[in-house]
Amino acid sequence: VVAFFQPKRLAGQKVLVTAGPTFEAIDPVRGITNHSSGKMGFAIARAAREAGAEVTLVAGPVALPTPRGVRRINVVSAQNMYDAVIPLAQEATIFIATAAVADWRPASASQEKVKKDGSGTAPTLAFAENPDILATVAQSERAHSGALYCVGFAAESHDLLVHATAKRARKGVPLLVGNIGPATFGQDDNALLLVDAQGHSELPRASKRVLAQQLIEQIAVRHPDGAK
Ligand code: CTP
Ligand code: CA
Numbered sequence: 001v002v003a004f005f006q007p008k009r010l011a012g013q014k015v016l017v018t019a020g021p022t023f024e025a026i027d028p029v030r031g032i033t034n035h036s037s038g039k040m041g042f043a044i045a046r047a048a049r050e051a052g053a054e055v056t057l058v059a060g061p062v063a064l065p066t067p068r069g070v071r072r073i074n075v076v077s078a079q080n081m082y083d084a085v086i087p088l089a090q091e092a093t094i095f096i097a098t099a100a101v102a103d104w105r106p107a108s109a110s111q112e113k114v115k116k117d118g119s120g121t122a123p124t125l126a127f128a129e130n131p132d133i134l135a136t137v138a139q140s141e142r143a144h145s146g147a148l149y150c151v152g153f154a155a156e157s158h159d160l161l162v163h164a165t166a167k168r169a170r171k172g173v174p175l176l177v178g179n180i181g182p183a184t185f186g187q188d189d190n191a192l193l194l195v196d197a198q199g200h201s202e203l204p205r206a207s208k209r210v211l212a213q214q215l216i217e218q219i220a221v222r223h224p225d226g227a228k
Contacts, residue, residue, distance in 0.1 A: 009220040011052035016092035017045045018085060018099035018133065020060035022078045026125065027110040035185040036100035038062035040153075043212035044096055045070050051216050053094070058084045060099060078102050078130035089137045089148065094219060096151045097134040105130055138172040149223050154178045164195045175222060177215065180205075194218060 019041020023033045038059060045057040046067035055070045058081055066072040073088075075081045078101045089095055104127035114123060134152050142148040150173040156163045160178045168176035178193040180202070191205040192215065203214050 008052035009217060010048055010094070013048075013053040013094055013223070014092045015045075015048040015053040015055045015094045015096065016058070016085065016088050017041055017048065017055065017096045018058045018060075018081060018101070019045065020062040020064075021100050022060045022081055022102045022130075023076050024078065024102045024105035024130075025076075025109040026106050027112065027114045029113050032102065032106070033061070034100050034102065036060070036062075037186040038064050039186070039188065040179075040190060040208050040212065041096075041098035042067060043208040044098060044215060047209075047212040047216040048094075048096075050213075051220065056088055056092070058088070058099075078105060078133070082131045082133050082136070085133050085137065089140065090142070092148055094149045094151070094223060095134075095137050095143075096219070097137075098153050099133075100155060101133060102130055104128065132171075134173065135171050143172075146224050149174065149219070151175045151177060151219060157181070160193055161195070161200060164193060165200070168195050175219065196222065 020038035021034045021036040023031045025031045042064050045055050049055045049067055049069045057070050057072045059072055059074055060081065061076060073084050075084050081099060081101060107126040107128040137143060138150045143150050152171050152173045154164045154167050154176055156178060160180060164176050164178040174196060176195045180191040180193050189205055189207050190211055192203040192211055194201050203211055
């Protein structure tokens with residue numbers, strides 16, 4: 001059973017949240033993105049703020065309103081998100097990576113719109129891998145020393161517990177949160193699987209608003225100076 005939401009639980013903490021999809025340009029008029037709505041990340045930013053934290057939200061392209069009292073930085077590509085997050089992670093005490101970051105980008109975006117050449121053959125795209133924002137932050141000095149607590153999310157289509165457990169180890173984060181299917185993109189409710197060093201537990205299906213509050217409470221409990 002999850003403890004109820006305690007207001008001001010994160011007073012004095014600096015929380016950094018990534019949210020939404022990224023958009024990877026192909027040319028000036030086209031790009032590749034994904035179905036992330038940003039709703040869960042925005043709800044988490046709001047709940048962290050309501051818990052008394054100073055909150056910075058680095059958001060990919062979504063049309064959601066900025067939660068009250070939250071500093072929002074808009075980005076487009078995974079590289080933009082990385083460039084925004086790395087310096088902010090130097091000051092944060094909690095990093096929550098909810099963004100659906102594109103794993104790959106077109107290797108070289110065309111400066112001009114790609115035109116049909118009339119031959120009926122389609123162009124091919126070459127891809128380059130994007131930097132892993134969460135893994136980079138989780139491997140930082142501050143994360144290792146316990147000054148920065150990192151939380152990852154996992155989007156999986158199957159075998160959630162197995163993949164989430166492996167992902168937690170691979171990313172080197174103390175807490176990895178999985179979305180329990182079916183696909184939750186754009187929905188207003190969700191259910192979460194929490195995987196940490198002790199094992200796993202579930203936050204049962206509820207609105208993203210309530211789940212965000214419960215998750216913030218769970219992060220506060222696990223955070224080094226949160227066991228109040
Ligand atoms: N993440 C990130 N930067 C990336 C890719 C992922 O910060 N370039 C973060 C996500 O925000 C999420 C976590 O890493 O918190 C896991 O993302 P996910 O896509 O599930 O994992 P990947 O490591 O990219 O593995 P795969 O997509 O192959 O399952
Ligand atoms: Ca991925």
